[in-house]
Amino acid sequence: MKLIDGKATADEIKKEIAEEVKQIKAAGGKTPHLAAVLVGHDGGSETYVASKVKACEEVGFDSSLIRFEDDVTEEELLKTVDKLNNDPDVDGFIVQLPLPKHISEHKVIEAIDPRKDVDGFHPINLGRMALELPSFVSATPAGILMLLRKYKINPHGANVVVLGRSHIVGKPIALLLMQKRTCGDATVTVCHSQTRNIKEICLDADIIIAAIGVPEFLKGDMVKEGVVVIDVGTTRVPSTETKSGFKLKGDVAFDEVAPKASYITPVPGGVGPMTIVSLLKNTLLAAKKEIYN
Amino acid sequence: MKLIDGKATADEIKKEIAEEVKQIKAAGGKTPHLAAVLVGHDGGSETYVASKVKACEEVGFDSSLIRFEDDVTEEELLKTVDKLNNDPDVDGFIVQLPLPKHISEHKVIEAIDPRKDVDGFHPINLGRMALELPSFVSATPAGILMLLRKYKINPHGANVVVLGRSHIVGKPIALLLMQKRTCGDATVTVCHSQTRNIKEICLDADIIIAAIGVPEFLKGDMVKEGVVVIDVGTTRVPSTETKSGFKLKGDVAFDEVAPKASYITPVPGGVGPMTIVSLLKNTLLAAKKEIYN
Numbered sequence: 034m035k036l037i038d039g040k041a042t043a044d045e046i047k048k049e050i051a052e053e054v055k056q057i058k059a060a061g062g063k064t065p066h067l068a069a070v071l072v073g074h075d076g077g078s079e080t081y082v083a084s085k086v087k088a089c090e091e092v093g094f095d096s097s098l099i100r101f102e103d104d105v106t107e108e109e110l111l112k113t114v115d116k117l118n119n120d121p122d123v124d125g126f127i128v129q130l131p132l133p134k135h136i137s138e139h140k141v142i143e144a145i146d147p148r149k150d151v152d153g154f155h156p157i158n159l160g161r162m163a164l165e166l167p168s169f170v171s172a173t174p175a176g177i178l179m180l181l182r183k184y185k186i187n188p189h190g191a192n193v194v195v196l197g198r199s200h201i202v203g204k205p206i207a208l209l210l211m212q213k214r215t216c217g218d219a220t221v222t223v224c225h226s227q228t229r230n231i232k233e234i235c236l237d238a239d240i241i242i243a244a245i246g247v248p249e250f251l252k253g254d255m256v257k258e259g260v261v262v263i264d265v266g267t268t269r270v271p272s273t274e275t276k277s278g279f280k281l282k283g284d285v286a287f288d289e290v291a292p293k294a295s296y297i298t299p300v301p302g303g304v305g306p307m308t309i310v311s312l313l314k315n316t317l318l319a320a321k322k323e324i325y326n
Numbered sequence: 327m328k329l330i331d332g333k334a335t336a337d338e339i340k341k342e343i344a345e346e347v348k349q350i351k352a353a354g355g356k357t358p359h360l361a362a363v364l365v366g367h368d369g370g371s372e373t374y375v376a377s378k379v380k381a382c383e384e385v386g387f388d389s390s391l392i393r394f395e396d397d398v399t400e401e402e403l404l405k406t407v408d409k410l411n412n413d414p415d416v417d418g419f420i421v422q423l424p425l426p427k428h429i430s431e432h433k434v435i436e437a438i439d440p441r442k443d444v445d446g447f448h449p450i451n452l453g454r455m456a457l458e459l460p461s462f463v464s465a466t467p468a469g470i471l472m473l474l475r476k477y478k479i480n481p482h483g484a485n486v487v488v489l490g491r492s493h494i495v496g497k498p499i500a501l502l503l504m505q506k507r508t509c510g511d512a513t514v515t516v517c518h519s520q521t522r523n524i525k526e527i528c529l530d531a532d533i534i535i536a537a538i539g540v541p542e543f544l545k546g547d548m549v550k551e552g553v554v555v556i557d558v559g560t561t562r563v564p565s566t567e568t569k570s571g572f573k574l575k576g577d578v579a580f581d582e583v584a585p586k587a588s589y590i591t592p593v594p595g596g597v598g599p600m601t602i603v604s605l606l607k608n609t610l611l612a613a614k615k616e617i618y619n
Contacts, residue, residue, distance in 0.1 A: 156452075156456075156457055157453055159449075159453035160448070160452035160454075161453075163497055166432055166449065189520060192523075198504050200457050200458075207500075208497065208501075211491050212491070213491075218518075218520040220516070220518070220521040222513065225511075227512075229483050229485075229513070
């Protein structure tokens with residue numbers, strides 16, 4: 034069994050990005066700039082946004098954080114999106130989800146200029162991705178592909194099972210892995226809460242992407258010897274072992290599954306660190322205008 | 327074995343559409359108007375466009391056909407798209423594919439106003455569909471769903487195998503059938519040319535959507551008893567039996583598969599007639615501004 038080290042891979046890619054930013058600056062180019070919009074004080078969102086801002090600093094990007102209280106109106110938020118769309122200094126920006134219930138998330142996301150949508154959540158980016166056109170790929174699926182490439186795990190012809198059909202992980206990673214591409218050409222099955230014979234399906238899988246949001250869902254008796262397991266789960270469960278009072282649990286019963294796996298990601302330290310790197314990569318692509326001209 | 331009669335289902339839905347159009351007109355409303363752009367003289371394209379125009383007449387729509395020779399420039403075509411986008415009388419329009427090689431298909435499709443994209447080919451419509459937002463669903467996947475509904479075939483929890491990963495059939499029907507929706511909630515596997523154990527996968531399927539473009543690909547020994555088979559294939563093969571000199575062959579070896587199937591679509595007369603009806607339905611939705619306001 035080989036542990037897929039997301040932390041080390043992420044650090045390596047961050048170094049590459051930092052190097053490229055240094056060269057851009059040295060050549061008199063503009064410093065890439067990522068802006069983040071944060072509404073309210075959700076603990077998870079605060080943590081994620083803080084890590085994103087910190088990561089920007091690490092690679093030499095400019096970053097800005099625009100904060101609103103929970104009672105911000107949809108109109109105000111849309112005005113901010115419009116301002117960011119038109120700010121030539123901002124290359125890409127994200128609106129941290131979830132938003133308060135009185136604001137339509139999809140309205141806000143569709144208001145983002147697709148050329149600055151570095152989260153890849155705008156339907157046109159998802160649609161272009163599905164159509165194999167240049168697009169911003171959302172952070173988690175892009176991070177998974179980077180890990181597979183880094184560890185030379187080739188999904189070509191493999192039976193891949195995706196557990197979960199979410200808009201930001203399950204569906205896009207399924208679409209990416211089934212495409213005619215270097216890190217694709219897999220036979221993909223998407224399982225979810227309504228799947229009847231999930232154990233049998235998993236037992237046939239060469240690669241399992243677990244993104245179902247149920248801690249330790251994938252047990253040892255559900256996988257075959259030599260399987261590759263990518264654990265996207267990050268459920269916060271209460272814990273007395275940590276200072277914060279909680280710890281992250283993946284969707285995989287690691288202790289049971291790891292001994293049978295050829296490669297497996299830990300939680301934390303697997304997919305998690307890669308998502309932020311994907312966001313940085315997308316911001317760099319936006320700054321270099323490599324997706325849209 | 328029950329034959330799924332696409333022709334009869336299509337005729338029924340056409341009657342419903344015609345009735346609704348009559349009521350709209352009686353109430354003083356605007357007649358729905360579909361425009362089609364046809365470039366060159368490809369035999370298949372000519373036939374498809376002619377059937378679409380004829381279907382419009384049958385249900386009481388206005389229709390227009392804009393023709394160009396093979397040597398039309400991309401610029402000219404984009405100008406026409408722009409004109410149609412801005413013509414308030416045109417509710418929806420299609421640009422018949424394929425286009426000559428010197429014209430970028432995706433550029434032309436992305437130039438279409440998504441609100442008039444009744445073919446559902448614009449990436450934003452595909453993306454919105456994937457995100458379960460209101461969208462124009464492309465004709466063939468929409469037609470398949472109508473047939474499943476009509477014959478009360480519920481994919482909930484079923485193992486569905488989609489043969490083929492095309493942008494206009496394989497991927498969208500896979501996305502639709504895996505969604506939390508009335509005619510969805512299936513466990514979907516997408517197979518293609520690089521799939522290793524396609525026979526074993528098909529043998530486990532409750533429903534097979536064959537859209538791989540290889541005549542008689544699905545053989546009798548690849549399906550289990552009671553399977554539901556939807557054949558999307560329409561390859562033209564030379565034939566001395568028909569006046570036109572060719573006949574349509576599906577992706578299913580009908581004579582072998584039909585005896586084992588609980589439901590099966592014939593070719594022709596299965597999915598084919600439904601695609602035109604889907605286009606009419608989308609045009610009606612566009613005219614009523616039910617997808618976008």
